[in-house]
Amino acid sequence: MKRRAISLARDVLDLLPIQANYMLYTKQFLAVLAFVPFALLAQKNVVSAYNANSDGDYLKAAEFIDLAIENPKANIKEKTWRYRGNIYTNLASDSALYAQVPDALEKAAMSLAKADELDVKQRYATERLADVARGATVAGNAGISYFNNGIYDRAGELFVTAAEMTQMLGAVDTMAVFNSALCFEKAGQNDRAIEQYMMCGAYGYQVPEVFLFVANIHKMEGDTAKALTALQNARKDFPREQALIIEELNIYLIAGQFERAKENLMLAAEQDPTNEILWFSLGSVYDNLDMQDEAVDAYLKSLAIRGDYFDANYNLGALYFNEAVQMVNEANDMWSPKLSKAEAAKQKELEEGGKAMFSTALPYLESALDVDPNDKETLRSLRDIYARVGMDDKMLEVSAKLKSMD
Numbered sequence: 001m002k003r004r005a006i007s008l009a010r011d012v013l014d015l016l017p018i019q020a021n022y023m024l025y026t027k028q029f030l031a032v033l034a035f036v037p038f039a040l041l042a043q044k045n046v047v048s049a050y051n052a053n054s055d056g057d058y059l060k061a062a063e064f065i066d067l068a069i070e071n072p073k074a075n076i077k078e079k080t081w082r083y084r085g086n087i088y089t090n091l092a093s094d095s096a097l098y099a100q101v102p103d104a105l106e107k108a109a110m111s112l113a114k115a116d117e118l119d120v121k122q123r124y125a126t127e128r129l130a131d132v133a134r135g136a137t138v139a140g141n142a143g144i145s146y147f148n149n150g151i152y153d154r155a156g157e158l159f160v161t162a163a164e165m166t167q168m169l170g171a172v173d174t175m176a177v178f179n180s181a182l183c184f185e186k187a188g189q190n191d192r193a194i195e196q197y198m199m200c201g202a203y204g205y206q207v208p209e210v211f212l213f214v215a216n217i218h219k220m221e222g223d224t225a226k227a228l229t230a231l232q233n234a235r236k237d238f239p240r241e242q243a244l245i246i247e248e249l250n251i252y253l254i255a256g257q258f259e260r261a262k263e264n265l266m267l268a269a270e271q272d273p274t275n276e277i278l279w280f281s282l283g284s285v286y287d288n289l290d291m292q293d294e295a296v297d298a299y300l301k302s303l304a305i306r307g308d309y310f311d312a313n314y315n316l317g318a319l320y321f322n323e324a325v326q327m328v329n330e331a332n333d334m335w336s337p338k339l340s341k342a343e344a345a346k347q348k349e350l351e352e353g354g355k356a357m358f359s360t361a362l363p364y365l366e367s368a369l370d371v372d373p374n375d376k377e378t379l380r381s382l383r384d385i386y387a388r389v390g391m392d393d394k395m396l397e398v399s400a401k402l403k404s405m406d
Contacts, residue, residue, distance in 0.1 A: 317364030
């Protein structure tokens with residue numbers, strides 16, 4: 001009896017490990033069974049999305065694919081994100097559906113970028129890039145539509161998306177970047193506008209105008225210090241760009257800082273003495289300071305460098321013209337039936353001096369007209385000079401041209 005009891009105990013002890021192992025294997029099997037439906041569900045959502053997309057039911061396809069990407073197994077697969085990019089690109093291409101899902105293009109761009117990241121060997125690059133190209137076009141066209149409807153903030157976002165999708169193609173859509181900056185500026189999103197304008201500058205697109213736009217935004221915000229910094233930085237790359245120099249000059253002039261403007265330009269002219277724009281700008285400052293002799297000298301230095309410089313010719317001609325008018329007006333103000341001999345002599349001197357000054361202005365204004373034959377201000381000034389110096393044929397010729405331009 002004892003032996004049997006001992007044998008039975010041994011049998012029981014031998015069975016316990018076996019039973020424990022069976023239970024362990026059972027748990028593992030149950031875990032697998034619990035996981036399989038989860039993975040199958042993700043795959044089912046991907047397949048359902050694919051089928052709905054093929055049937056043209058893009059909204060249903062988007063619903064399925066969005067469920068799929070929530071699954072940790074599905075959202076690490078390139079195919080899931082590629083399908084999602086294609087679905088949302090299709091959806092955005094349908095204007096009625098796009099109105100229901102206004103962020104479709106952003107979702108498409110993000111999904112295609114994620115698919116590209118996961119496709120290490122770039123096996124499906126061709127399929128993705130076709131959707132990227134299509135999405136970029138749709139985004140650009142949608143941006144134009146929103147812009148035309150005055151919805152500038154949304155238009156800006158769409159142009160950004162267009163630029164980002166084009167970049168995925170290995171290209172740069174500088175126009176989309178510029179358009180986004182313009183939209184953000186109109187929407188009052190100045191920081192984003194400046195960011196996009198500066199990106200244009202980095203690409204060399206619409207330069208140096210974009211730097212003027214940046215300076216203007218700072219100026220409109222009342223931050224002239226930042227405006228000046230933007231202009232001065234731009235002038236490092238475009239030292240001879242008249243628009244930049246003039247805008248910097250205008251900031252000083254608006255602030256009434258004529259001396260500062262003069263000092264700035266004198267220093268710049270000394271560093272770059274063959275820059276006709278700097279001498280012209282300095283002449284303009286002297287003009288504003290009523291330093292006529294210095295202004296004439298600066299304008300002449302500008303013209304010595306470049307004789308066909310319209311602005312320098314026009315300003316110098318205008319300076320002499322205004323002096324002539326002043327002398328004639330002063331002579332007219334002296335008129336009286338009872339002038340003394342001294343007064344009559346002075347009046348005659350002023351009249352003759354004015355006529356001589358008109359003659360001095362004449363060649364500079366004619367040179368300006370040679371550069372821009374249709375500038376009305378130049379034509380009007382020349383008409384007056386021709387009349388005053390007795391060049392009637394020329395006066396009639398210019399008068400006829402002005403009349404034809406009205």
